[in-house]
Every structure is written in C-alpha cells, then in structure tokens.
Amino acid sequence: MRVAIIGQGYVGLPLSMAISAAGHEVIGFDLNTEVVTSLNNGESHVEDISDNDLSIGISSGRYLASSDPKKLEDVDIAIIAVPTPLSEDRLPDLTFVESASEILGKHLNKAALIINESTSYPGTLRTVIAPIVQRNSKLDHLFAISPERVDPGNAKWGIRNTPRLFAGMTPEAGRRTEEFYSSFCDEIIEVSSPEVAESAKLFENTFRQVNIALVNELSLICNKLGISAHEVLEAASSKPYGFMKFTPGIGVGGHCIPVDPTYLAFAAKKVGAEARFIEMANEVNLSMPRELIKRIKQDNGDKLNGKKIVVYGIAYKPNISDYRESPSLALISLLREEGALVSWHDPLFQNWDGEESCALGPDMYEIGVVAIIHDAMKVNDMKSASKYLIDCTGKLHGAVNF
Numbered sequence: 001m002r003v004a005i006i007g008q009g010y011v012g013l014p015l016s017m018a019i020s021a022a023g024h025e026v027i028g029f030d031l032n033t034e035v036v037t038s039l040n041n042g043e044s045h046v047e048d049i050s051d052n053d054l055s056i057g058i059s060s061g062r063y064l065a066s067s068d069p070k071k072l073e074d075v076d077i078a079i080i081a082v083p084t085p086l087s088e089d090r091l092p093d094l095t096f097v098e099s100a101s102e103i104l105g106k107h108l109n110k111a112a113l114i115i116n117e118s119t120s121y122p123g124t125l126r127t128v129i130a131p132i133v134q135r136n137s138k139l140d141h142l143f144a145i146s147p148e149r150v151d152p153g154n155a156k157w158g159i160r161n162t163p164r165l166f167a168g169m170t171p172e173a174g175r176r177t178e179e180f181y182s183s184f185c186d187e188i189i190e191v192s193s194p195e196v197a198e199s200a201k202l203f204e205n206t207f208r209q210v211n212i213a214l215v216n217e218l219s220l221i222c223n224k225l226g227i228s229a230h231e232v233l234e235a236a237s238s239k240p241y242g243f244m245k246f247t248p249g250i251g252v253g254g255h256c257i258p259v260d261p262t263y264l265a266f267a268a269k270k271v272g273a274e275a276r277f278i279e280m281a282n283e284v285n286l287s288m289p290r291e292l293i294k295r296i297k298q299d300n301g302d303k304l305n306g307k308k309i310v311v312y313g314i315a316y317k318p319n320i321s322d323y324r325e326s327p328s329l330a331l332i333s334l335l336r337e338e339g340a341l342v343s344w345h346d347p348l349f350q351n352w353d354g355e356e357s358c359a360l361g362p363d364m365y366e367i368g369v370v371a372i373i374h375d376a377m378k379v380n381d382m383k384s385a386s387k388y389l390i391d392c393t394g395k396l397h398g399a400v401n402f
C-alpha cells in the first residue's frame with residue numbers, strides 16, 4: 001500500500017516507522033518544512049524514534065518525509081495525525097484537522113481510505129473531516145477512525161501491542177481499515193460507529209484526568225493533615241483489588257490529559273448534557289501550581305519577592321522533551337508574578353522561550369522546586385543547589401513533600 005501520514009509529530013512519526021517496517025510505502029507529510037528536512041536528514045525530533053530507527057526507515061526506501069502535497073496524489077490510504085489543541089477560550093480547535101482534510105480533498109488523485117487518528121469529539125469524522133474532504137474532491141473516498149493510544153516514552157506498550165479501536169463510516173471502510181491495521185497491530189477491535197471510537201478515546205483520557213485530580217486533591221488534604229500523600233497512596237495500593245494507583249503532582253500536562261476531557265465536555269454541552277466531573281477535575285488540576293506556591297510561601301516566611309528559585313523540569317513528564325500544557329510553565333509565571341527570581345533546570349531543553357537551562361552549584365538558590373525528574377538529572381546536585389527543596393514527585397528522599 002502507498003500510505004500518507006499527515007503530521008509527523010509524537011503520533012505521526014512512530015506510526016510512519018511502524019507502517020513502513022510492515023512493508024508499506026510511507027509519505028510522512030508535514031507542513032513544517034524544518035521538521036521534514038531534519039527527518040530526511042535522519043534526525044528525529046521524537047524520543048520514541050531514535051535517529052537509528054529513522055535511518056532504517058529511510059534506507060529501506062519506504063519512508064520519505066515531504067511538505068509537497070503532490071506526493072499525496074496516488075496514495076491508497078491517508079492517515080490524519082495532526083494536533084487538536086484548545087483555543088484560548090478553552091474550546092476545541094480543529095484548525096489543523098480542517099486544514100489536513102482540505103489538503104487531502106484537493107490533492108488525492110484517486111479514491112482513498114482516509115483514517116483519522118487525531119483525538120477529537122464524537123462526530124468529528126462524520127461532520128467535519130468527511131464533508132471538508134468531499135467538498136474539495138471529485139472522488140468518492142472512504143472514511144474511518146482509529147484513535148491513537150500511544151504513550152510517549154512507554155517502553156512496554158507501543159503501536160504493535162496496544163489494542164486498537166476502529167470503526168468505518170461504511171462497512172467497506174471498516175473492512176479495509178481492519179485489513180490495513182492487521183498488517184502492523186496485534187489486536188484490533190471494531191466498534192459500531194466512529195462516534196463510539198471517538199468517545200472511547202476521550203473517555204480513556206478523562207478517566208486519567210479525573211483520577212489525577214482526585215489524588216491531587218488528596219495531596220492538598222494530606223498537606224493540611226501533615227502526612228505524606230505518597231505514603232497514603234502507597235499504603236492504599238497494597239489492596240490487591242478495587243484500587244488503582246494514580247500519582248499526585250503539580251497538575252497535568254501534554255497534548256492529551258489536559259485537553260481531551262474538554263473535548264468531551266464540549267460534546268456534552270452541545271447535546272445539553274452536563275460534564276461536572278470534567279469541569280471539577282480541570283479546576284483542581286489547574287489550581288495545583290497556585291496551591292504549591294501557597295505551600296512554598298508558608299515554609300519561606302510568606303514572601304517570595306526577590307528570592308532565587310530554581311524549578312526542576314520544563315517538560316510535562318519524565319524523559320520527554322514536550323512542554324505542551326506543562327504545569328511547570330504556569331508555576332514559573334506565577335512565581336515571577338510573586339516577584340521571585342526564577343531559573344529553571346531541564347537537561348532535555350537547551351533553550352525554552354529564549355532562556356537556557358540553568359547551571360547548578362552548591363547553594364546557588366534559596367528554593368528548589370522539583371516538578372519532574374528526568375533520568376538525566378543529577379539528584380545530588382539538585383539537593384545541594386538550595387537549602388529548601390520541595391518535591392512534587394514523591395521520589396526525592398530528604399526533600400519537603402508536596
């Protein structure tokens with residue numbers, strides 16, 4: 001098969017590699033020409049794909065990155081894997097999905113199977129993607145959905161062994177989608193409609209968002225009680241059934257957990273249903289940086305004005321260089337509003353927002369805040385860089401627990 005993957009990011013690039021390794025010819029289409037050039041030079045910008053993995057794909061002759069829509073003309077299958085963020089007023093922003101659909105409609109030169117892997121609200125395939133493609137095309141295309149479940153940095157669950165949901169808009173689209181995904185996935189599960197698949201994906205991440213908010217709330221309660229939430233959770237998780245452990249922190253980050261539940265809430269609102277848990281969970285998760293600052297102030301004479309503070313971790317999770325929706329960014333800006341002199345340390349970022357990751361030396365800072373810990377961080381240097389060190393990960397012995 002000749003397959004185009006629209007978007008070469010955290011989802012699209014690993015998918016391109018898996019599909020080309022399964023023997024298909026892949027065009028990795030991305031509008032970002034810098035990304036395309038570096039991919040064709042064998043340089044990967046996604047942790048799950050090493051430069052070596054990429055070179056194997058390129059040298060097989062079955063992978064080419066491109067920004068040229070002409071390369072889409074003769075593909076049999078096109079997969080959409082573009083961002084689905086929130087707008088400034090926290091509503092679904094389908095700009096990228098719409099533009100990908102328009103490009104496909106204009107440039108596909110033969111009837112193709114178009115599969116959406118981007119996460120969006122129920123009805124996106126049927127009422128947004130298919131109409132835009134068809135409005136821009138004279139051909140009759142097939143449409144299906146197969147939501148991506150990739151967890152960047154997860155060495156155990158990848159594209160092949162993570163069960164995959166799918167649904168076609170027609171039986172023919174479903175049949176062809178099943179045949180295609182069977183060539184590189186171990187288990188594929190058909191559901192009765194695209195809307196079920198879209199909703200299942202949103203609910204998976206809503207489940208995490210709500211449970212993370214619940215343990216974040218527990219950590220605030222434990223702070224007041226003067227006990228460690230991490231110890232409480234460790235104790236509770238000794239129960240072998242009916243309990244699943246989630247870990248508190250300074251909020252949720254990345255392109256999924258802070259975003260996807262709001263897509264479900266949007267869909268609920270459209271049909272006059274309420275999404276109270278989602279709204280409350282957003283509220284709790286978004287309040288965590290402010291709650292952390294309250295605690296830091298309480299422990300440091302109530303004022304942060306002029307204090308030298310280092311925040312550890314710009315990324316939203318360990319060993320990933322993705323800072324989208326990272327709660328550390330909110331924390332840094334709130335600390336600066338308090339008048340603190342804030343530096344940050346993250347070995348996975350040489351530069352962020354024109355600033356560089358700071359050096360660490362004994363007592364260089366008055367306060368250290370551990371948002372996340374990458375394997376590449378030197379814990380002993382972090383411990384000696386400030387006398388007061390507060391840890392939001394539950395992993396740093398000898399630090400103040402948040």
Ligand SMILES: NC(=O)c1ccc[n+]([C@@H]2O[C@H](COP(=O)([O-])OP(=O)(O)OC[C@H]3O[C@@H](n4cnc5c(N)ncnc54)[C@H](O)[C@@H]3O)[C@@H](O)[C@H]2O)c1
Nearest residue numbers: 007008009010011030031032082084096099100118119148
């Ligand atoms: N990141 C994750 O962990 C994850 C997991 C599961 C699902 N998803 C979903 O997958 C989708 C993609 O997320 P991501 O993290 O891979 O995004 P990303 O930002 O890493 O990559 C998206 C790429 O799409 C490109 N792009 C945007 N519009 C385009 C267009 N019209 N044509 C061609 N290229 C275009 C961008 O330049 C970018 O390189 C989102 O809907 C997301 O919710 C993400």
